[in-house]
Amino acid sequence: MFDRRGNKLVGLRYDGPLPGAAWFDADWARLQKTVDTALPNRMNLLQRADTGSRALVYSYSDTDPGSYHLIDLDARRLEFVAAERKAVKPESMPARKPVRYTARDGLEIPAYLTLPRDKDAKGLPLVLYVHGGPWVRGAHWAWSPEPAFLAALGYAVLEPEFRGSTGWGKKLQMAGWKQWGRAMQDDLLDGVDWLAREGTIDAKRVCIMGASYGGYAVMMGLARDPERWRCGINYVGVTDINLFFDVTWADYARSDWIKYAAKEMIGDPDKDAAMLRAASPLENAARIKAPVLMAYGALDVRVPIVHGEKMRDALAKQGTPVEWVVYAEEGHGFLLEKNRFDFYNRVAKFLVANNPP
Numbered sequence: 158m159f160d161r162r163g164n165k166l167v168g169l170r171y172d173g174p175l176p177g178a179a180w181f182d183a184d185w186a187r188l189q190k191t192v193d194t195a196l197p198n199r200m201n202l203l204q205r206a207d208t209g210s211r212a213l214v215y216s217y218s219d220t221d222p223g224s225y226h227l228i229d230l231d232a233r234r235l236e237f238v239a240a241e242r243k244a245v246k247p248e249s250m251p252a253r254k255p256v257r258y259t260a261r262d263g264l265e266i267p268a269y270l271t272l273p274r275d276k277d278a279k280g281l282p283l284v285l286y287v288h289g290g291p292w293v294r295g296a297h298w299a300w301s302p303e304p305a306f307l308a309a310l311g312y313a314v315l316e317p318e319f320r321g322s323t324g325w326g327k328k329l330q331m332a333g334w335k336q337w338g339r340a341m342q343d344d345l346l347d348g349v350d351w352l353a354r355e356g357t358i359d360a361k362r363v364c365i366m367g368a369s370y371g372g373y374a375v376m377m378g379l380a381r382d383p384e385r386w387r388c389g390i391n392y393v394g395v396t397d398i399n400l401f402f403d404v405t406w407a408d409y410a411r412s413d414w415i416k417y418a419a420k421e422m423i424g425d426p427d428k429d430a431a432m433l434r435a436a437s438p439l440e441n442a443a444r445i446k447a448p449v450l451m452a453y454g455a456l457d458v459r460v461p462i463v464h465g466e467k468m469r470d471a472l473a474k475q476g477t478p479v480e481w482v483v484y485a486e487e488g489h490g491f492l493l494e495k496n497r498f499d500f501y502n503r504v505a506k507f508l509v510a511n512n513p514p
Contacts, residue, residue, distance in 0.1 A: 161207045174255035174267060175298050176200045195235050220250035222300045251308040255298060258351035260344050264332060267325055268348055269296045271304040271314040281313040282362040282512050285345055289369030294324030310505055311514025313358050319344035334422050338377045338436025364512045366390040369460060376438035376468060379445045388511035390504060392452040393460050393489050396468040397439040402426050408458040442471035448478035450507045452500055454487030480507060
């Protein structure tokens with residue numbers, strides 16, 4: 158963070174399990190302490206004007222999407238300006254707690270756990286939510302609509318930062334190379350087992366949900382470990398790794414990433430053909446027995462709808478229960494309000510039908 162008035166670097170922000178700030182400048186440190194005292198148990202981001210005696214504060218937490226405040230440094234007065242989502246009441250939102258568990262090979266897996274507000278944390282049904290990417294940081298300590306929605310339905314929600322995730326160090330990220338369907342999938346089950354040992358969840362009442370790579374992990378989980386899941390929710394998910402490399406109308410087709418880096422990070426379709434077949438949900442569709450909700454955007458150029466169509470047809474042919482929905486105007490994710498209402502209403506009904514809270 159740079160102070161233009163003094164023309165100097167004054168601090169830095171970091172994002173670990175909980176976010177924070179480290180100040181090199183005593184004046185900024187005092188200002189941060191003042192704001193943190195007035196707005197406790199929150200992340201308070203400061204932006205001071207180039208001139209004058211006022212500063213802008215953006216404040217958020219795991220239960221509050223965020224609000225803006227102005228602080229008058231001379232009068233020592235903090236003034237509320239606006240809430241980012243005024244309809245969301247922080248006092249009614251579930252906490253989103255950073256946790257860690259140990260994978261079967263000893264690797265430590267960061268995660269976030271959200272529990273229903275009105276239930277004891279014992280023997281709960283679980284939705285294991287798998288982030289997309291997979292080479293991104295999936296979750297941060299902040300309010301997030303999906304875990305809050307699922308917890309409001311009565312489910313515990315675990316969001317693992319499984320190997321391959323970024324933002325947690327090189328060791329965790331590189332441990333995911335060439336581990337689609339393998340150790341990356343183990344990390345998800347190890348999180349379920351950890352919560353079961355703690356007594357927080359009932360290991361026989363678990364559904365898996367995710368989008369993009371997360372949708373891949375849903376389908377691979379249902380195929381690789383069919384006895385572990387009550388149901389799966391896959392939206393805009395990859396279902397065939399070879400198709401991921403071959404499809405010519407994706408936005409990454411013919412890119413240097415797919416030509417070179419993807420072969421190192423996922424696997425080479427020629428050299429690692431057997432490994433990729435074993436890790437491809439479509440190739441293992443016969444093992445999928447649990448009901449699955451599959452939703453795709455007709456205009457998706459990141460994971461073209463053919464991924465979903467091929468998997469839908471394979472499952473329907475063998476009699477696996479499939480709820481299928483396509484949103485004609487959507488791409489890689491659902492942005493129109495009418496479609497978001499439709500999709501999440503479907504999610505709620507599907508979960509209640511297949512894994513009652």
